[in-house]
Amino acid sequence: MRWLAYLRPGDWLVIAAGAAVVAFTLPFLWQGGFAERAIIRQDGQIFAEIDLGSRREVTVPGPLGATLVAIEPGRARVVADPGPRQYCVRQGWLARPGEIAICAPNHVSVQIAGRTKAYDSLSY
């Protein structure tokens, strides 16, 4: 490669330092924090706040029947819901802070929360 001829020894050093800076800032992508808790709401009220540490299932009663929520280390999902369109079930696993699955017909929602409060929107 003749392009490599234009690189001086110190340039490699600077490139390495630049790569180090990129690597150092990489955690910023997860700045919202890691998924730590699942907040299950029923009729807008907090039904349960569960640590995403262990494996368990929660049954949430609603006007149409029971919504089944599965909790696993680092993620949560709605397994079954009596709603007609099954949007919240099809949403699958929620693993990032701020993610939410809403089973509107049964008035149930599952939201992931991290260390810091995640924002839905930003205005400026």
Next chain:
Amino acid sequence: MTASVTELTVTAEDRRVAWLATAAVALSLVDAAIPSPLPGVKPGLANIVTLVVLVRYGWATAVWVSGLRVLAGSLLLGYFLAPGFFLALTGTTFSLLTLGLARHLPGRWFGPVSLSILAAFAHIGGQLLLARLWLIPHNGVFLLTPVFAAAALVFGTINGLIAARLLAEIPAAEPVR
């Protein structure tokens, strides 16, 4: 009719700055035409001119060329005094200050590629800072820092290589235009 009393004398240096700034503005336009997946991630081709000017003619000329480029580029692209203009101005100021320091690095070890990468990081750093302080006063601005930093590294290296090649191929005696 009153005869003009102001006589503008144009020096060779003025002509050179004008030529180089024109080249830089042209590259800014090319830059703007390249589609970008994310605002802020741009090749920054005009910085090749800045680097060549810095190495060939010194820091003061580089400041002139960059300043004129930002001004004329923003007028042509229609963002003069818009937030984008201040972002460009801040980025350019930061990278010029960095270049002012970095050009004192021993040239045997550090070539145009080093200058280019350092300037690219200073550029995006300055812009992120301005965006955080003024445009979006929320730390969410920094979420995409790794993307910007990676872009600075990649484009800084490429631009530096192009500048190094131009410097190697254009003999010092010839005016760069």
